[in-house]
Amino acid sequence: QKEVEQDPGPLSVPEGAIVSLNCTYSNSAFQYFMWYRQYSRKGPELLMYTYSSGNKEDGRFTAQVDKSSKYISLFIRDSQPSDSATYLCATPTSQGAQKLVFGQGTRLTINP
Amino acid sequence: KAGVTQTPRYLIKTRGQQVTLSCSPISGHRSVSWYQQTPGQGLQFLFEYFSETQRNKGNFPGRFSGRQFSNSRSEMNVSTLELGDSALYLCASSFSSGGIWTGTDTQYFGPGTRLTVL
Numbered sequence: 488q489k490e491v492e493q494d495p496g497p498l499s500v501p502e503g504a505i506v507s508l509n510c511t512y513s514n515s516a517f518q519y520f521m522w523y524r525q526y527s528r529k530g531p532e533l534l535m536y537t538y539s540s541g542n543k544e545d546g547r548f549t550a551q552v553d554k555s556s557k558y559i560s561l562f563i564r565d566s567q568p569s570d571s572a573t574y575l576c577a578t579p580t581s582q583g584a585q586k587l588v589f590g591q592g593t594r595l596t597i598n599p
Numbered sequence: 600k601a602g603v604t605q606t607p608r609y610l611i612k613t614r615g616q617q618v619t620l621s622c623s624p625i626s627g628h629r630s631v632s633w634y635q636q637t638p639g640q641g642l643q644f645l646f647e648y649f650s651e652t653q654r655n656k657g658n659f660p661g662r663f664s665g666r667q668f669s670n671s672r673s674e675m676n677v678s679t680l681e682l683g684d685s686a687l688y689l690c691a692s693s694f695s696s697g698g699i700w701t702g703t704d705t706q707y708f709g710p711g712t713r714l715t716v717l
Contacts, residue, residue: 530708584700
């Protein structure tokens with residue numbers, strides 16, 4: 488079983504829709520969770536990170552962690568064509584803060 | 600502030616050859632991590648260097664190695680290339696406090712080096 492699982496999609500939605508991207512993780516010791524966005528031919532860029540359970544909001548983006556079910560989500564409100572990218576969830580492992588384990592990534596397309 | 604730079608951006612090699620990739624971190628960042636990204640396996644951690652020492656290592660064979668220089672620039676080397684080594688190799692830098700993850704451990708990625716092995 489992979490430490491972090493993510494549905495690779497692809498996911499295609501119309502502009503303006505609310506998008507929900509999800510990951511599950513296996514190790515209850517994981518505490519920090521990140522969401523990265525990767526455009527084609529670019530490196531991943533950090534969107535936001537959350538600690539433990541709860542929600543964190545940044546503009547149109549909301550990250551949510553449910554530690555009881557080991558489930559993390561990213562919601563995008565009022566989605567725009569410029570949000571079309573691959574979204575990756577990640578968490579640092581117990582072996583070190585810099586050793587991130589990533590989900591497979593979900594390829595998202597927002598259609599105008 | 601300049602971002603993470605990686606050279607070269609594209610490489611084509613043949614099986615059995617070796618390759619060296621270079622990464623220049625963001626100024627002031629002392630930690631450099633390397634990742635391999637493939638369609639099948641996704642992003643996988645290779646290793647991390649901090650103050651010229653390898654601090655963490657992923658589950659890759661010994662053909663994959665790296666080093667870090669006193670200016671924090673890093674190189675990774677792959678010897679005896681195999682077809683399966685074709686991938687996007689990403690470098691990430693962070694200020695890094697070490698230990699438990701904090702905001703200063705945020706990793707900033709470069710654009711990657713696309714390696715094709717024929």
